[in-house]
Amino acid sequence: MGTDTRAETPQKFSLRRWRLSPEWEFFALRQRRRVLLSQLPLTITTLILVALLAMIDPALIADRQFLLGLSLVLLLTAVAAAVPWERLPPLAPCAIPLLDFVAIGFLFHGATVSLNGISFLSVFPVLWLAWSDIPAVATRAIAFLAPLGIAWAPFIFAHATPTRAGMIRPLLGPLILLGLATAATIVTKSLNLQAQRLAESGAASRRRARQLDTILNAATAGVVVVDEHGHDVLMNKHQLAIHALATPAGAVDPDEAGLLVFGPDRKTPVEPDRRPVRRAVTGEEYSGELFWLGEGVHQQAMATSARQIVDDDGTAQGAVIVFHNVTEVMLAMEAQESFVSNVSHELRTPLTSIVGYLELAMDESGDGPVGAYLEVATRNADRLLTLVDDLLRSASGGMNIAAVAGDLAAVVEAGVAAAGPLARTLDIELRCSAEPGLLGTFDSVRMGQALDNLVSNALKYSPPASVVEVRGFRDGCELVLEVTDTGLGMSQEEQGRLFTRFYRTDGVRSTVIPGVGLGLSITKTIAEGHGGSIAVASEPGVGSTFTLRIPAAGPRP
Amino acid sequence: MLIVEDDDDIRGLLEIVLAQMGFAVTSANTGRGGLECARADQMDLVTLDVGLPDMNGIEVLRELRTFSEGKIVMLTSRGRQGDIEAGMEAGASAYLLKPFKPGTLREELAAILGH
Numbered sequence: 001m002g003t004d005t006r007a008e009t010p011q012k013f014s015l016r017r018w019r020l021s022p023e024w025e026f027f028a029l030r031q032r033r034r035v036l037l038s039q040l041p042l043t044i045t046t047l048i049l050v051a052l053l054a055m056i057d058p059a060l061i062a063d064r065q066f067l068l069g070l071s072l073v074l075l076l077t078a079v080a081a082a083v084p085w086e087r088l089p090p091l092a093p094c095a096i097p098l099l100d101f102v103a104i105g106f107l108f109h110g111a112t113v114s115l116n117g118i119s120f121l122s123v124f125p126v127l128w129l130a131w132s133d134i135p136a137v138a139t140r141a142i143a144f145l146a147p148l149g150i151a152w153a154p155f156i157f158a159h160a161t162p163t164r165a166g167m168i169r170p171l172l173g174p175l176i177l178l179g180l181a182t183a184a185t186i187v188t189k190s191l192n193l194q195a196q197r198l199a200e201s202g203a204a205s206r207r208r209a210r211q212l213d214t215i216l217n218a219a220t221a222g223v224v225v226v227d228e229h230g231h232d233v234l235m236n237k238h239q240l241a242i243h244a245l246a247t248p249a250g251a252v253d254p255d256e257a258g259l260l261v262f263g264p265d266r267k268t269p270v271e272p273d274r275r276p277v278r279r280a281v282t283g284e285e286y287s288g289e290l291f292w293l294g295e296g297v298h299q300q301a302m303a304t305s306a307r308q309i310v311d312d313d314g315t316a317q318g319a320v321i322v323f324h325n326v327t328e329v330m331l332a333m334e335a336q337e338s339f340v341s342n343v344s345h346e347l348r349t350p351l352t353s354i355v356g357y358l359e360l361a362m363d364e365s366g367d368g369p370v371g372a373y374l375e376v377a378t379r380n381a382d383r384l385l386t387l388v389d390d391l392l393r394s395a396s397g398g399m400n401i402a403a404v405a406g407d408l409a410a411v412v413e414a415g416v417a418a419a420g421p422l423a424r425t426l427d428i429e430l431r432c433s434a435e436p437g438l439l440g441t442f443d444s445v446r447m448g449q450a451l452d453n454l455v456s457n458a459l460k461y462s463p464p465a466s467v468v469e470v471r472g473f474r475d476g477c478e479l480v481l482e483v484t485d486t487g488l489g490m491s492q493e494e495q496g497r498l499f500t501r502f503y504r505t506d507g508v509r510s511t512v513i514p515g516v517g518l519g520l521s522i523t524k525t526i527a528e529g530h531g532g533s534i535a536v537a538s539e540p541g542v543g544s545t546f547t548l549r550i551p552a553a554g555p556r557p
Numbered sequence: 558m559l560i561v562e563d564d565d566d567i568r569g570l571l572e573i574v575l576a577q578m579g580f581a582v583t584s585a586n587t588g589r590g591g592l593e594c595a596r597a598d599q600m601d602l603v604t605l606d607v608g609l610p611d612m613n614g615i616e617v618l619r620e621l622r623t624f625s626e627g628k629i630v631m632l633t634s635r636g637r638q639g640d641i642e643a644g645m646e647a648g649a650s651a652y653l654l655k656p657f658k659p660g661t662l663r664e665e666l667a668a669i670l671g672h
Contacts, residue, residue: 348634352656353566359659360573385656 031085035093039080042100042124046073046107049118053111066110072103094132097125101146108150119173122147126177130184143181148174222302222323225309228316230281242323245300246293262292266299280306280319290326301330344391351388355381401443401529403554408438408447408479412472415451419459427464430455434472440479441554442530447481450526454483454546457520461487461544478532478549486543495536523548531555558602560584561591561617562632563610567655571604574659578666588612592620600627602670605649607633607640615640615647622648628669632657 050070053060060066080096104121111118126143130136151170154160216223222239226232235243246259257272272278276291287305294300302323309317358378365371416432423430451470458468462485471482520534523546527534532550558580562568568584575582583598585591588609595603603621607614618629631644634655641652651669653662 345634348655349564349567352634353564353570355656356567356570356574356659360570363659 031093032081032083035083035085035096036077036081038093038128039077039096039100042121043073043077045121045124046070049107049111049121060111063110065106069103069106069108069110072099072106076100076103090133094129094134097128097132098142098146100125100128101142101150105150105153109153119147119150119170122150122173122177123180126181127184130181131188136185136189139185140178140181144174144178147177221325224277224321224323225318226277226281226321227318228281230277233318239323242293242300242302242325245298248295260294262299264290264292266292276302276304276306276321276323277319280308280321283308283316290330293323299327300325301327340391344388347384347388351381351385355385401446401526401555403441403443403530405439405441406444408440408442408472408481409434409436411444411447411451412438412470412481415448415455416470418452419455422456423459423468426459426462428459428462429465429467430459431467431469432471433469435474438472438474438479440550440552442479442550443526446526446529447550450523450548451481451483453520453523454481454548457546458483458485458487458544461485463487474552475549477552479552481548482545484543484545489540489542489544490536490538491540495538529555558582558604559591559594559598559600560604561588561609561614562586562604562606563608564606567606570659571662574662575604575666578663586610588614588617591617595621595625600625602627602666603629605629605631607631607644615643618644618647618649630666630669 050061076096076099080093083092085093101122104119104125107121108118122143125146126139129139129142132139148170149156151173152162152167155162155167160166216234216236217238219236220238222242223234223236224232224239225234243259246261247254248258248260251258256275256277259275261270261275262268263270270291273282276289279286285307288303289305291302291304292299293302303326304321304323306319306321308319311317355378358374358381362371362374362378365374412432412434416430419430455468455470462468466486468486469482469484471480471484473480473482524534527548527550530550531554532548534546534548536544536546538544558575560568560571560575560582562571562584563586565586568586572582572584580602583594583600585594588611591603591605591609594600603625605614605617605621609617614631614633618631621629628650629648631649631652632655633640633644633652644652651665653665657665
């Protein structure tokens, strides 16, 4: 199934549950209809015979025995249709085929002059008995004995003199019917076995379906399953509510393209091709992508993930898309960001005066002790300023990345040169190796900021006389910045929380290294803003290596 | 030149620094007050706070641009990219972030005025 075919298929984003198509099945019919249907072949064949006989020998129709047989067949057919068999014991309907043999006996002896093959009408009751519930042995015995009884009836009931030829000649019919009954009972048995297996597997699959249904509706996420054409095949209750939320007022069952789906800024509608279901249908798998559904106060944030369904041959059979409502988390984050932003803004105004007047005072103070005091005050005001800047940068969250063509090697060299004086003060050797011509599309200011954060972190946490190494290189279609230190190092657990805002490792908190723990969170935001990532490899007491990777081609538009 | 700034201490600081640079300084603590001063005297340089009590600094800037062609430097503590773009579009000559140090302010202003 190619993507093109999918693209032509209209995509529906609506409820269509799995339904078993009702199949016509003999055993599923009501018993009264089943009995009548079993009798009808004999009735119809008999009526055709009557019509044929009427043409060959009309006098025969008037034969008393023949008429009796015909009447009995019709009577049994009427009984088969009229009796409420459901209320009788299961074997009760078998009376009809047994009595059919009597009717066939009368027809046979009434018409034998013109049509002695009429005894083969016994095939119908024999087959009926073969697929009934009576034991196979009984069916076979009846299949042989009943036609034999019909053939021998003159000797049994009319006291005709039995001759050897008269006794043996009619054996052929009963033997054939015995063979037929044997074959039919074997086939019936195997069919019954198959039906039983089918019923068992049907029950098992219904059970699985019920389990799945319960799981899906117990889940607190919206789940939608689509086939390879993008048609919904399953949607849980949560998803129905989510679908309703995303449906524009007045729209009736719109396609996904007609739903209210917005990007992280809550305002820009997502292109139809970039919407969650569409992406899954075109074979994409993704995790935790944020979409805002609906409008105004009802708008909700969904972290969305998609996985492909593939059959045993690896052919795509559709996808599962899960919508997890993260509105509360997003709103809490927004509130936190706006709080941090407001606080840092409020802090900046008095800081402007402090820093400004301190500098004016220093200009006037000369070299005396007052100058030294003011210098200490200035240094601390500067430190406070850095913290407030970090706070504000972290709060502005959705960072603007202005990516243009550039050389990352130049960024690395500039960053290392800027950190040189601090490294010398701390007696740390700062090594730099950047491949020449690391060309790519990135925001050089932001990447410089990211490198500064990594380098100043490495310098902060390294002991004197150690080495911090900065490397810039190309790895496939990615540009990589790597900063290695021989500092404190971190445990696995600490590494996991490292890129969280305000997080500083226990080892760091207990030392005298300043910082509020925003640098790495900002660096991560910068990496992700470029469509890249940041990772750390570290061992306590040995050191850490931070690796920042961005696609050379730049962030995805 | 004109200083429009609502925080008394920062306004005082700006007055000192700019007077040291040799400017004849007029100052206002509201947007409307600033506009009045600018209308009364032709100003070749205006420093404009973005967060004023009566008007948004960007509005003041737009209004100023209807009659003044002098340099207008926005001073703000909210360095959001969107705000900066809006200010530049409305005709700001430069955007300076608070907090600033007197030394850097002098250098920046000198660069803006082309000295």
